[in-house]
Amino acid sequence: MSESFIEKRTHARHRVLKGGRLAFDGGGGIDCMVRNISPTGARLDVARPMGLPEQFTLLIEADQFKRRCHSVWSHDRQIGVAFD
Incomplete structure (x- = not known):
């Protein structure tokens, strides 16, 4: 990362590698x-x-x-989500 990167998160994130699913209100979803x-x-x-x-x-x-969330950024195949 560049030296000019400014951390904006209020809580530290913990590295994990877990399978998940994004479920949509109208039905369906995608694996993540x-x-x-x-x-x-x-x-x-x-x-x-x-x-x-x-x-x-x-x-x-x-x-x-299980948490409701919304996307706050995306890049290639990665997205950042914030919990509602």
Whole structure:
């Protein structure tokens, strides 16, 4: 990372590698890989970040984790989400 990078997060994120799913309100969803997570958000790998709805639910079955969230940034196949 460049030296000019300014950390804007209020909570540190913890590295993880867990399978997850983004569930959509109207039904359906897509699989994702959770790369890091904090109390306020996460970084996810998804096959196609384009066309995601404004809000969705992140599910991590292994942890019985379920949180409403929305995308705050995307780059290539990665998205950053904030928990609602």
